[in-house]
Amino acid sequence: MYTLVLLNGGSGRRMGAPQPKQFIKVNGIPILVYSLVAADAVPEIDQIVLNYPEGWRDDVAALVHDYAIRTRVDLVPAGETRQASVAAALDVCTNDDVVLHEAARPLVRSADFARLIAAPGRNVSYMAPLTFTVAPVDPATHTVTGYLDRDRLRNVQLPQKFSLADLKKGHEFAAGQDVVFTEDATLLAAAGLAVHFVDGADTNIKVTTPTDIHLAVSLLHGQADDE
Amino acid sequence: MSDRRGTVLVTGGSRGIGLATAERFARRDDVEQVVLVARDSPAFDAAIAHLTEVASPSVKVWPYRLDLADRAGVLDLVDLVHATHGNVDVLVNNAGYTKPEPVHQIDFAEFERTMAVNLYAPFSVIQGLLHAGNRFSLVVNIASTAGLHGRSGWLTYSASKAAVINMSEVLREELAIFGTRVVCISPGRTATDLRRTLAPEEDPSTIMQPEDVAAVIEMLSTDVGRFVDSANLVVRQ
Numbered sequence: 001m002y003t004l005v006l007l008n009g010g011s012g013r014r015m016g017a018p019q020p021k022q023f024i025k026v027n028g029i030p031i032l033v034y035s036l037v038a039a040d041a042v043p044e045i046d047q048i049v050l051n052y053p054e055g056w057r058d059d060v061a062a063l064v065h066d067y068a069i070r071t072r073v074d075l076v077p078a079g080e081t082r083q084a085s086v087a088a089a090l091d092v093c094t095n096d097d098v099v100l101h102e103a104a105r106p107l108v109r110s111a112d113f114a115r116l117i118a119a120p121g122r123n124v125s126y127m128a129p130l131t132f133t134v135a136p137v138d139p140a141t142h143t144v145t146g147y148l149d150r151d152r153l154r155n156v157q158l159p160q161k162f163s164l165a166d167l168k169k170g171h172e173f174a175a176g177q178d179v180v181f182t183e184d185a186t187l188l189a190a191a192g193l194a195v196h197f198v199d200g201a202d203t204n205i206k207v208t209t210p211t212d213i214h215l216a217v218s219l220l221h222g223q224a225d226d227e
Numbered sequence: 228m229s230d231r232r233g234t235v236l237v238t239g240g241s242r243g244i245g246l247a248t249a250e251r252f253a254r255r256d257d258v259e260q261v262v263l264v265a266r267d268s269p270a271f272d273a274a275i276a277h278l279t280e281v282a283s284p285s286v287k288v289w290p291y292r293l294d295l296a297d298r299a300g301v302l303d304l305v306d307l308v309h310a311t312h313g314n315v316d317v318l319v320n321n322a323g324y325t326k327p328e329p330v331h332q333i334d335f336a337e338f339e340r341t342m343a344v345n346l347y348a349p350f351s352v353i354q355g356l357l358h359a360g361n362r363f364s365l366v367v368n369i370a371s372t373a374g375l376h377g378r379s380g381w382l383t384y385s386a387s388k389a390a391v392i393n394m395s396e397v398l399r400e401e402l403a404i405f406g407t408r409v410v411c412i413s414p415g416r417t418a419t420d421l422r423r424t425l426a427p428e429e430d431p432s433t434i435m436q437p438e439d440v441a442a443v444i445e446m447l448s449t450d451v452g453r454f455v456d457s458a459n460l461v462v463r464q
Contacts, residue, residue: 029401035405068360220403 002117002161003047004039004071006061007102008032009078009085020053022060022103024207031207032060034068034106039109040069044117045099047071049089051078074080083181087171093164097122100184101159104206107219112204113159119198119202122163125185126200127154154185157200166193232364232448236308236315238295238352239322241271243419244369247441248319249274252448253282257265260287260312265322266305267292293384295322295338295348306353315356316364317448319347320391323369323421331388338383345387350394365452367444368395370413372461373425381425388413396458410447410455414440415463435464 022032039045048071052060057075064073074092079085086100099116101108116124121151132149137144162170166188173191174181181187185195207216239245241261246247255262260280264284265271276292282288289312293300324344326337329356349368356363372383374388395411400410416422417440418431446452 027400028397029404034404068358070360200278 001046002044002097003049003095003164004045004099004113005086005090005093006032006039006048006050007078007085007089007100009053009082017099020056021208022053023056024213026106026213028218030063030080031106032063032103034063035101035103035108036064036067036069036073038108038110039113040071041119042113045071045113047094048073049076049092050074051076051085051089053078054122069151081180082183082188083171083174083187086167086184087175089183090168090171091095094162096163098164098167099159099161100115102206104208105158105204106207106216107204108159112201116161116198117157119161119196121194121196122161123166123171123185123188123193123195123197123199126204127158127185127197127203128157128200128202130155133204154197155200156185157204158183160185162188162195163183169193218224232258232317234258234262234312234315235317235319235399236262236264236352237319237321238264238348240264240290241268243321243421244414244417244437244440244444245319245321246278247276247437248321248444249278249288250281250442251445252289252317253278253286256283256285258283258286260289262289262291262308262315263314263402264291264293264295265345266294284322296324296343298343298347298351301348301351302355304361305352306359309356309359309361315361317367318352318356318363318365319367319369319444321351321369322348323371325381325421325424327381327384327425329380330382333383341383341387345384346390346394349391362405363402365448366398366402366407366409367447368398368409368411368413369440370459372415372463374413375459375461384425391458392459399458408447408453411459412440413441413459413461415461435462439464 024031040049050073052075076089076092079088087135130153133150134148134153135144136146168187170191170193174187188195196210207213235258237245237249240249249261249263254259278288291304293304295301322344324341355418370391373385373387374392377385392411395409399409416434416437418434440462447455
């Protein structure tokens with residue numbers, strides 16, 4: 001069985017909204033609800049560890065209650081950084097295997113969780129091929145410093161799955177580094193642990209700006225362009 | 228894939244469209260329970276006796292007696308139904324009430340009762356079951372063509388049914404994340420007791436029958452019904 005660590009602690013500064021971004025509504029429904037409902041229908045997930053931004057515990061708990069989420073949900077406070085939030089959630093996990101997801105990706109479906117869980121290996125991430133070119137730069141001088149082969153790069157997506165032991169090892173390693181990691185597949189790889197990937201869908205967008213909300217609503221509605 | 232339809236809940240099941248719908252489902256071999264809610268009346272007793280007689284051997288008919296204007300009673304009943312019968316797969320919100328009067332003569336208490344039965348009760352049944360963790364396969368809300376265009380003398384009824392149509396549009400989108408289909412049906416003139424209240428001078432044999440509407444409702448729960456993508460389905464003769 002799996003524990004879903006659902007990252008939900010961001011402040012939403014880029015959204016420009018007065019409340020944390022997990023209360024932003026996509027098609028009239030709080031963005032957090034999409035991931036909760038999708039995970040709730042996955043039989044292999046029997047625990048959800050859900051973090052919350054400081055001061056918003058009751059609001060998050062109310063959503064879990066109102067949407068009658070049947071899976072056990074444990075609420076933990078978010079950390080100062082994403083990396084700290086993941087590390088704090090790991091102490092509450094009751095299973096040896098963990099699925100990581102973030103509430104800011106509302107287009108995840110139950111089938112996405114199921115396909116990830118069924119994928120070979122214990123440390124696996126959804127990743128999408130790049131459809132654009134990424135340039136290494138020196139931001140201080142606004143200078144392009146070289147070339148990156150995009151065939152050897154991937155857009156890191158969530159959900160991801162990891163063995164709990166490897167995640168803990170990875171975070172012990174990361175705690176001793178000067179770098180703050182922004183996601184866990186590369187964190188584990190940097191710690192020398194094997195991580196694989198499966199191709200993710202380009203519809204699994206991360207909603208971080210008002211434009212993203214419009215795009216997400218459009219994707220939700222239109223799974224089809226009618227003739 | 229077919230919709231799940233093991234347990235079917237029909238409100239206003241003592242006569243008319245509700246009874247005809249309940250009978251359609253009760254005769255099916257793939258239905259296990261038909262739960263009926265209606266006010267206590269000799270008609271309801273007769274309906275239960277009839278349904279029990281014609282039901283498929285696999286179907287158990289469960290009557291619950293309640294005035295759907297009683298919101299506290301509705302919420303208690305919803306909890307009881309979910310605890311007793313498990314997940315409600317198909318919900319048909321059919322119960323209706325009207326006392327047609329022109330605006331100068333409307334008793335506000337009657338307006339409140341109309342809204343309570345026609346709008347708040349379906350809302351409360353749906354919300355109560357959702358809060359209990361229910362996952363609907365199909366929700367059918369019965370509105371009316373009177374909800375599409377207001378009719379002189381039918382202010383309270385037309386307003387309540389317009390609200391049902393609009394509520395159904397919202398529910399259709401909000402419940403999509405659960406895989407629930409929500410369809411609103413707006414029957415035209417149908418030979419029911421409610422229609423007799425609205426148009427007492429009309430010969431009921433000349434208009435659409437409750438069984439016709441019930442056939443459409445049953446169709447929505449079948450394989451072919453999944454291809455009906457409409458928030459408000461007008462059914463008229």
